Amino acid sequence: METLHLVAPGDVITTDTGFMRGHGTYHSDDGKLVASVAGVVQRINRLISVRPLQSRYAGEVGDVVVGRIVEVQQKRWKVDTFSRLESVLLLSSINLPGGVLRRRSAQDELMMRTYFTEGDLISAEVQQVFSDGSLSLHTRSLKYGKLKKGCLITVPPSLVKRCKNHFHNMLCGASVIIGNNGYVWISSMEVDQEDQILLNPRDEPDTTREKDIAITREERETIARLRNCIQALVARKLTLFDTSIQYTFDASRGYEVKELLREDVMQEITEPARNID
Amino acid sequence: YRLVYVGVQRSIARPILFYAHHPRGAGKRIGMATQLLSKYERDYIEEGVNQDLREDGRNCRDYRSFAVQTGVVSNTSGSARVQLENTSAVVGVKAELGAPDPTQPNSGRIEFFVDCAALASPEFEGRGGEDLGHHLAHQLAGAYSHSSTLDRGSLSIIPGQQCWVLYVDVLVLEWGGSVLDVLSLAVRAALHDTRIPRLIVTGEGEEVEVEVSDNPHDSTSLDIGRAPIIITVTKIGLNFVVDVNMKEEMCASSRLSLAINEQGQILSTSKDIGGGIPYFQLNDAIRVSCLNNKDPHCRPLLYLCNAVDGPGGFKGGVSKTKFHSSLSRS
DSSP: OOOOOEEOTTOEEEOOTTOEEOTTEEEOTTSOEEEOSSEEEEEETTEEEEEESSOOBOOOTTOEEEEEEEEEETTEEEEEOSBSSOEEEEGGGSOOGGGOOOOOOHHHHHTHHHHSOTTOEEEEEEEEEOTTSOEEEEOOSTTOEEEOSEEEEEOOGGGBOOOSOOEEEOTTSEEEEEOTTSEEEEEEHHHHHHOOSOSOOTTSOTTSOOSOOOOOHHHHHHHHHHHHHHHHHHHTTOOBSHHHHHHHHHHGGGSOGGGGGSHHHHHHHTHHHHTOO | OOEEEEOOOOOOOOOOOOOSOOOOOOSOOTTOOOOOOOHHHHHHHHHHHHTTOOTTSOOTTOOOOEEEEESOSTTSSEEEEEEETTEEEEEEEEEEEEOOOTTOTTOOEEEEEEEEOGGGOGGGTTTTTHHHHHHHHHHHHHHTOSTTSSOGGGGEEETTTEEEEEEEEEEEEEOSSOHHHHHHHHHHHHHHHOEEEOEEEEOOTTOOEEEEOSOTTOEEEOOOTTOOEEEEEEEETTEEEESOOHHHHHTOSEEEEEEEOTTSOEEEEEEESSOOOOGGGHHHHHHHHHOOTTOGGGOHHHHHHHHHSOTTOSSSOOOOOOOOSSOOOO
């Protein structure tokens, strides 16, 4: 494995003036090429750039993301996905209740807040990336939609491994959605399976708690344990995917859930996950 | 400096259940970064608190692990830094000569100043953190207002004319819930670390001269055995919890901050966030924070007190190599 050239902001990358500067670099006053972010130097022919270790999420088409609705606008919602710009969820990109395929009417526009309101969490897929880098999302599949009772964790997006499947039903009885944007959603398994169409029917507005999804104490403990395992993996800067989470979870069985918050315990339970990739 | 890690303490799981209707507070929340939560997340957190199993597996009475370091700032009389997950603060204490309060000529003074750094939260940009800083300083001053907390008599030099004034400057670096608890802990640790130089007073009457000793090690320390710690008890759903993180703080209906000393006496209280606490729940709120003398491992307060001046604790500190003979505030 070749050694990585790591730089910090302000480090001189090279004094050779023949290179073109890419992202993450700048020319200092005396002509040297200096890094402006902390990251790894990448050289492609005569172009030098620095890939930052931690940055906001830059979406690709087809990525699964977990986002939070921050604004309701005309015919679309603005979603926070930890990107540089807020992502967009168009009214035409969601599944209407009943699974009907029809044109969105003016009535639908007025009912937008009953579908998704500010603060709601959704799982969605990136449909399109605009020229300014912002994302357009869609929830046009039964597996996407509003997320209900569970726990959200934010991790650096660079730690999330790109997989074919981001919806995992863990062996311990909880379900985990690892969004490419670093938002990880943990909930109990029953909630995901039975409640696929997570939007209310049109004639029942979203003001009443229709069916209160009860989470048992065991499920709550499992969710808390998974949460602490994921935090431990993040603290050790290990890649996050279903196998690493499962290994860490198994290694954590000897400890109480709240003991997993200790640093020495975190170090121990993430040992099995270090050797896989 | 010495670094001490304090682990998450064990506690007896005793959820306190009440069936009274609780209002969901909608009052102004001071100093909270606006974080949206869905109603389902709120329900999840509230039910968790009702079952005494929070999001990260802690019980209602558990504090997260934190670390205390003393002697971190070089040109102060005493300093400390406390880090509790994603909340951290640095405190510096400077002892300077000044005039005593005319109503208390035989006592020294202690003054607090809290600065909420802009990097702690987006709303502290520019002068955004000023009001909150004043509020926190006021609460700290209230906690230390009673004469029993510090031996102010020992800070007096010439009664009515000169005394030591302790300027306690607090810098809040990160804001992640439980801020007042962390500040009070850091203040107590910094006061523990404070060294007041010994003085030589010569002359009498009009011709009194005060000489500060040149030897940096010729100093006295403060007795903080009766200094309080502030424990914030937050009401989420039907129960009270200590040490909330940001998400839980968003679900809180009301909050009670109690300044308690090691003897179990409450020295000052303050209540935040709009929701009301029914009077019959007050006892339980206080109980969550400090009672149960029989099992010291269950008492968050005693645990925190011992963390700060624990066995062989912070008496070493960093030996300050330079002593400033000009006691200006720069």
